[in-house]
Amino acid sequence: MGIFSKIKDAIFGRKAKANVPPSTSGFPGKASSPTGTPMQDVQTDDVDVEAILAAEAESKGQDLNWRTSIVDLMKLLDIDSSLSNRKVLAQELGYTGDLDGSAEMNMWLHKATMRELEKNGGRVPAEMID
Numbered sequence: 175m176g177i178f179s180k181i182k183d184a185i186f187g188r189k190a191k192a193n194v195p196p197s198t199s200g201f202p203g204k205a206s207s208p209t210g211t212p213m214q215d216v217q218t219d220d221v222d223v224e225a226i227l228a229a230e231a232e233s234k235g236q237d238l239n240w241r242t243s244i245v246d247l248m249k250l251l252d253i254d255s256s257l258s259n260r261k262v263l264a265q266e267l268g269y270t271g272d273l274d275g276s277a278e279m280n281m282w283l284h285k286a287t288m289r290e291l292e293k294n295g296g297r298v299p300a301e302m303i304d
Contacts, residue, residue: 176262176263176266177253177259177260177262177263177266178263178266178267178287178290180251180253181247181248181251181253181263181287181291182290182291182294182296184251184252184253185221185223185226185227185251185291185296186221186294186295186296188226188229188230220295220297221291221295221296221297222296222297223288223291223292223296223297223298223302224241224297224298224299224302227240227241227247227250230250230251231250234250236249236250238250241302242281242284242302243280243284244260244263244280244281244283244284244287245260245280247284247287248260257275260275260279260280260283261273261275263283263287264279264282264283267283267286267287267290268286269282269283269286284302285302285303285304288302288303289303
């Protein structure tokens with residue numbers, strides 16, 4: 175399982191865990207918990223990414239800048255945010271710059287991750303994608 179899949183499954187799986195009512199349109203998808211355990215069917219076209227992440231941040235009581243930081247986003251989801259994992263994520267998402275952990279790379283990764291979540295059925299605020 176790739177790093178992006180872990181991020182997506184962690185967010186989409188939290189929707190299933192919270193028993194948020196699924197949308198009536200689109201195709202159902204399978205969600206997994208952060209450990210990869212299959213969970214109930216989830217509609218993947220109505221996942222409010224920001225609301226899920228905000229609730230997670232509130233429940234953990236951590237002061238993380240997950241709205242703009244890929245490192246903090248990964249920490250929030252209990253995913254290893256090491257440079258080696260971010261390099262893998264960068265390759266998965268098609269980053270063509272230096273894989274050096276620079277601010278440029280990390281900002282690109284956050285926006286690319288949010289764009290991919292949107293492509294996979296998540297609702298993501300425009301400011302997290304642009």
